Amino acid sequence: MGSFYVDCEVASLRNPKRSITVPKMLVDTGAESSWVPEAVLRELGIQPVKKDLVFQMANGETITRSIGYAFLRSGDFQTVDEVVFGQPGDLALLGARTLEGFHARVDPRAKRLVASGPHLAALATS
DSSP, X not given: OOOOEEEEEEEOSSOTTSEEEEEEEEEOTTOSSEEEEHHHHHHTTOOOSEEEEEEEOTTSOEXXXXXXXXXXXXXXXXXEEEEEEEOTTOOOEEXXXXXXXXXXXXXXXXXXXXXXXXXXXXXXXX
């Protein structure tokens, strides 16, 4: 499929009008979570709410990181999601959960995010 990057605005839930743009976040459908540099999250006042979670990296190595909650926006897409407090050397990436929250899918030919179609809903029956 090939990889591509998007710029993503990150904001705290307490002050969503103040945001920081993280340039060139890798769109990674193979990663569950989105990873944002810890310095960005701290500057926005986002606090870790889950600490020392274990993550398995693509090379099999396991590491621990903390998670907080943030608004994420890229182009016309936005959502609230858990974000991993990325450490120096970690990639800034947009994971599958955020893409689901965006209600977006990857267009592999154009290397961009596109709307994934109508929102699905359950039908009420009587």
